[in-house]
Amino acid sequence: MDITGNTVFIPGATSGIGLALAIRLQERGNTVVIGGRRTELLAQLETEHGFDTVRIDMADRESIREASATVLAAHPELNVVVAMAGIMRSEDWHSPAGFLADAEEVVTTNLLGPIRLIAEFVDHLRTRPAATIMTVSSGLAFVPLAITPSYDATKAGIHNLSEAIRVQLEDTSVRVVELVPPAVATDLLPGTDSHGMPLDAFADEVISLIESQPDAQEILVEAVHPLRFAEANGAYPATLARLNGFGAPTA
Structure with a gap:
């Protein structure tokens, strides 16, 4: 995607990766609309940064529908949607009480949320001469x-x-780009932020990669390469062991 001259919608952008990217994209000459659940924080960010804002709950189908309609009514030139939705929960799968409620919430927000968001925008994006859907895995x-x-x-x-x-959208004007973050120092999972890549360093590298590789299908900062390519490089068992703090398999 081009790094400038776009109108971009980023839900889930009141903090963390979403906000860091929103600020940098705006600095490079894009019109940026951000979404989130907390109206007070949205108002604060609108005042501080000049973003247009909309309330959206990525776990709620009707909220996604209403927010998408609001964004399109205000910004018919919109050509980039960042389908960002991420909550993270620790789960204990020894019994349903340890995981089921959290698992359902995570799936609804992280997977159904982006699917529903894309469904609201894809028809519009196909009318734009150059459009991008950015997913976040x-x-x-x-x-x-x-x-x-x-x-x-x-x-x-x-x-x-x-x-x-x-593949499906190859016959349209819509490109699909996947952003693949490593662990980043945010509050996504409390207690783990100190182990992540510094947020500013991550966001700066992402913007640099978009600038230098406008046709990239995946945006991969250097820190995520060991995970992204573990299986292809024959390092999967050792990487799995290292990530989860147990000894590498011996057989």
Whole structure:
């Protein structure tokens, strides 16, 4: 995608990766609309950064529908949608009480949310001369973290969704780009932020990659390569062991 001159909608952009990317895209001459659930925070960010804002709950189909209609009414020139939705929960699969409610919430937000969002925008995007759907998966789509199985599964789903709809939309003006973050220092999973890549460094590298590789189908910062290519490089068992803190298999 071109790095400038776009009108971009990013739900889930009131903090973390979404907000960091929104700020940088705006700085490069894009009109950026951000979404989130907290209206007070949206109002604050609108004042601080000049974003247009809309309330959206990515776990709620009707909220997605209403927010999408609002964005399109205000910005008919919109040509980039970043289908960003991510909540992360630790789960204990020894019994349903340890995982089922969290798993359902994660799947609804992380997988159904982006699917529903894309469904609201795809017809419009096809009318634009050059449009982009950016999905957001994770390095954990390729090597799972054992304590977050549903999160891992949803991000693997987003990866395969991206691959499939990219092929389907080849006959349109819409490109599908997948952003694949490593662990980043955000509050996605409390207690793990100190182990992630610094947020500003991640966002800066993402923008640099978009600038230097406008035709890329995947945006891969250097830190995610060990996970993304573990299986292809024959390093999957060792990477799985290292990620989850147990000894590498001996057979």
